[in-house]
Amino acid sequence: MVASDGSSGRQAGRWFGILGPVEVVMDGRPVELPSHRPRVLLAALLLRPNRTIPVGQLIDLLWRDDELPSRPRSALQVYVSRLRAALGDVDRRLISTDGTGYCIHLDVEQLDLTEFRRLVEQAETESSAEIRAALLAEACEVWRGEPLADLDTQALTRNGVPRLLEERLHAVELHLEAQMELGQSAAVIPRLLELVGRHPTREHLWAMLMRAQHAVGRPADAFATYSDVSRRLADLLGAGPGPELRELHQALLAVTEPGSTVIPQQLPIGLRAFTGRTAELRNLDEMLHDDRRSGVVLLIGPAGIGKTALAVQWARRIADRFPDGVLYVDLKGFAPSAEPAEPADVLNQFLVALGLSPDQLAVGDQATLFRSVLADRSVLVVLDNARSADQVRPLLATGPNCLTLVTSRSELVSLVAAEQARPVRLDLLTPADARQLLAARVGSDRLSQDAAAIDELITRCAGLPLALTLVAAQLELRPTWSLDKVVSSLRDAPLDALTCDDSEDPRTIFSWSYRHFQPNAARMFRVLRVPAAGGAPAVSDPTTITRGRVGIELSATPAGRRSTHGYG
Known part of the structure; x- marks a missing residue:
């Protein structure tokens, strides 16, 4: 049977959540936690409930080397005491120590992570696709957003978050598989298209998409999907599809009617929130x-x-x-x-x-x-x-x-x-189109929180869609960040603020163009950098030095203004 509503743990006693911003509820009421480091300490304990975490590991999570206090063990004890006070742990039965480390003691229903894992484990033992689908839907609903979304600590998120996200994606895959077993292939195709766009090297998702497309009578789409994933894997990894995809491709070819025409549909997945232009x-x-x-x-x-x-x-x-x-x-x-x-x-x-x-x-x-x-x-x-x-x-x-x-x-x-x-x-986006792009990604409500900050953010992105998209991604990944914080990072180090974990950032992309410039064009690219806030370089007659091949390579905008966005 499907488990009862897991929210009952919030109504009586203590309930903790880390599958989203860190949250604590006592007797149905949210608890205001102490300052940043006690929250990090609590999150570290909740990631491994009912297990003792050594003092040394906790110290590493709480302080960088250049922040380490003179007596870190004593400082850690102070934070544990503050946490116990906030949680009403007067008898120290919730957070205990054996002298080598600290442990938080919880029942399964008291923590969203353990409740999520229980539901997934129960689903994996069920033979009924209907019951599996219900259990896994409930498991996915336990998540409230990005895990530990309100904690700005790389040490903790780097070690804990990727594993949690992998568990979540595995549960989503199981849920979609169960839905397909129930004959709901048409309903899962949009979700699978979204997932392969976010996880292009996860071959099992592509295989599920191919099977779903074939199941609803779209074999041409299934073969086009195989062509798409083959191209992406070659581009990203320098390798072809693995055994699962290859064997599925051959199996679908074997059951496709002889002589049926495969119509290629090779476009990559487009933007869900395309705006402007x-x-x-x-x-x-x-x-x-x-x-x-x-x-x-x-x-x-x-x-x-x-x-x-x-x-x-x-x-x-x-x-x-x-x-x-x-x-x-x-x-x-x-x-x-x-x-x-x-x-x-x-x-x-x-x-x-x-x-x-x-x-x-x-x-x-x-x-x-x-x-x-x-x-x-x-x-x-x-x-x-x-x-x-x-x-x-x-x-x-x-x-x-x-x-x-x-x-x-x-x-x-x-x-x-x-x-x-x-x-x-193509020219740079107008301020109105830039605002529309950001609103489509992060929501109009969030943009309305600080009109002055959003105006400066748009100005500093200089109408460049790539910069605006990366800023939007930063805001989506960090829902607790204020707009002013993002603007401040753009003021201090714009390229660092827009750097991401792949090749799609301004510094890398502009370097590709710069590598292919002729020497004169490369020199002019350096001379003619236009600051993101606007303004023109101090050149007496720029038209004379941007004629011919150099001018072509630097690409004039329709208004005739030479621009490198301020990110060159």
Whole structure:
């Protein structure tokens, strides 16, 4: 049977929560905890309930080396005493010590973590999918947000939080599996799409998505998903799919009707909260109906301006106009550690996605074969992050019912001249669009808490979508942070404030472009840095020194102002 409501632990005696901000309830009322370090101490004990944690480990969690008091054991005892007083532990039965460390003694229902684990363990022993699904839904509802969300201590979150997040994701996977067993595959597909976007290297999630798509009669989507995960794993890990995905792919091929057409749908997962770019989207839509339509559209803009996001958004809007599918590739024109993609390799991937066999690929010139295959098809081809026109040219879809969408930091002048590509240049976001982007990510209520801080935050991000997105991520990950705290970090060290744990931060991304500049352009990039707060460099006649190749590489905005966002 499904367990009774776990909230009863909050109504009588003490109840503790760490699957979200640290919370304590006594007899149905929240307890106001002491200052920061006693809260960290409590969280450390709650992460390992009913186990003694050595004094040395607790000291390491409470103080950095440069903060260590002269008598750390005595200071730790003071914090334990404060914690006992706040929790009404007068007889020291809740928090005990054996002289070597401290232990908090709790029943399962007194801590959200142990209640969550109990429900998951119970679900894993159930044979009934219906009961498993109910237990796991209850387990997932125990979570109130990011674990220990209100504690700004790297030592504790680095050691404890990843394990908790892994347990949560495992429970979510089990819950979705149970729902699929109950015939609810259509209902779980949106959730799986969200999860693979957040965990692109977790192959079991991709396998679940493929099985769900196939179960609802969408085999083409399942094969497109396999193509997508194969590309992502190659990009992120330099490896192909593992045994689970490979075996599932072969199994689905075996049960797919012979001769059925696989329509590629290779677009990456788009932004859930895409905002702004209204004028650019309208311009792109108009190009579809323009008599001058050339079959090639070129999105131009500097690093972090949002070219890929706009390309994917627009491609999804118009995908139904191309019934024979959508092809997508990241050409890695400015990748930090990888060479730009070779057109021959991309052609091979595209032709396989379009259903050609290895024997067919071995005959003749692949570029010619690609054009021949698309001659009587209606396909949208998205070539993202192109380095040069020469890299793009063999990949253009030249069929009369096809369209090629290219994004690049370079202007690709010869592509505009020879192939009549229609250029669309992206500018920095307006303050109104920047505010809309942040509101879509973190909520209007939070932005309204400090109007002056949000105005300065938007100004310091300089209208750069990448900077705004990273700031929004910081705010989402730290719900207790004030807007003023984020603004202060941007004032002191903007690049450090916007650094994340992968390659998607301004310092890294701008370095990719800088590496590919010609020497004169690289020099001008350093000279012409525009501060994020605005203003122009003290150059007597900037137009004279940004003509020609240098000017092209630095990319003028539509208003003619040269900008490197202040993050160069």
